[in-house]
Amino acid sequence: TEQIVNLKNGDAEATIYLHGATVTSWKIKGNEQLFVSEASKLDGSSHIMGGVPIVFPKFADWGGPDRPFHGFARITRWSLKNKSDNSATFELVDSELTRSYWNYQFKLEYTVNIDGNALRSCLSIQNPSKSENMPFEILYHTFIRVPDVRNITISGLKGLKYNDKTRNFDEFVENRDLVQIQGMTDSVYRSTPDVHLITNAVGGKTIELKKSGLPDLVVWNPWSEASKTFTDLKPYDWKDYVCTEAGSVVKQIVIGPGQNYVATQILTVL
Numbered sequence: 001t002e003q004i005v006n007l008k009n010g011d012a013e014a015t016i017y018l019h020g021a022t023v024t025s026w027k028i029k030g031n032e033q034l035f036v037s038e039a040s041k042l043d044g045s046s047h048i049m050g051g052v053p054i055v056f057p058k059f060a061d062w063g064g065p066d067r068p069f070h071g072f073a074r075i076t077r078w079s080l081k082n083k084s085d086n087s088a089t090f091e092l093v094d095s096e097l098t099r100s101y102w103n104y105q106f107k108l109e110y111t112v113n114i115d116g117n118a119l120r121s122c123l124s125i126q127n128p129s130k131s132e133n134m135p136f137e138i139l140y141h142t143f144i145r146v147p148d149v150r151n152i153t154i155s156g157l158k159g160l161k162y163n164d165k166t167r168n169f170d171e172f173v174e175n176r177d178l179v180q181i182q183g184m185t186d187s188v189y190r191s192t193p194d195v196h197l198i199t200n201a202v203g204g205k206t207i208e209l210k211k212s213g214l215p216d217l218v219v220w221n222p223w224s225e226a227s228k229t230f231t232d233l234k235p236y237d238w239k240d241y242v243c244t245e246a247g248s249v250v251k252q253i254v255i256g257p258g259q260n261y262v263a264t265q266i267l268t269v270l
């Protein structure tokens with residue numbers, strides 16, 4: 001059976017694993033824009049450490065070791081529904097396994113499309129139940145490849161509240177115009193604007209992250225010490241990426257019977 005899907009459109013290429021529907025490669029003129037650790041498992045035995053994993057239906061811990069951290073969508077094989085040269089649509093529906101973690105019916109439809117300098121990810125989250133509301137969290141766990149994480153900046157966060165997981169999850173207000181990564185960073189910013197710019201990405205370029213249906217932004221980099229605690233990271237990987245994770249994780253989204261919710265991310269190399 002097929003493990004990966006390849007897309008091509010002019011100068012752009014992308015690869016998506018059916019495992020987790022994780023985009024693992026996005027190249028413009030041969031230049032890789034995403035980071036995947038060489039230590040990552042790619043055989044379906046764990047989530048992929050890099051690319052764009054999808055976090056659903058819960059961000060982070062959600063009750064004991066039985067429930068997979070960051071949800072089950074990134075560790076489940078999705079099915080391929082449609083494919084053209086430049087786009088592919090994947091689907092994930094509830095199963096006995098997903099209901100054992102989370103007892104809801106659901107259908108996720110995920111379309112990835114490459115066009116010019118843009119990678120578009122569009123998720124439709126559907127509640128097929130006739131009677132039950134469906135509460136969930138959703139997040140694109142994007143690993144942006146960078147030459148040196150110490151030189152990047154992230155715009156659009158000044159004045160916003162965030163919870164800092166490296167400091168007891170306490171709440172702070174961001175006072176920097178441009179956020180830099182100068183140590184271990186694990187911040188959950190809430191209600192952020194729909195556009196953020198990440199500077200000094202591959203080739204010194206700026207990446208625009210545009211989101212809709214995704215109010216929050218998590219910024220994560222483990223830095224050198226914490227890196228060692230991840231078996232799926234190499235010791236120096238932390239320098240080569242920043243995670244800018246567009247999501248709805250502070251407040252759960254609740255959709256009624258028969259409703260759906262659309263969450264979109266567009267990354268563009270400017």
Ligand SMILES: O=P(O)(O)OC[C@H]1O[C@@H](O)[C@H](O)[C@@H](O)[C@@H]1O
Binds near residue numbers: 069141
């Ligand atoms: O190793 P994982 O499960 O992909 O998680 C990586 C990181 O993901 C981030 O989203 C979290 O904020 C971090 O706390 C976490 O360490």
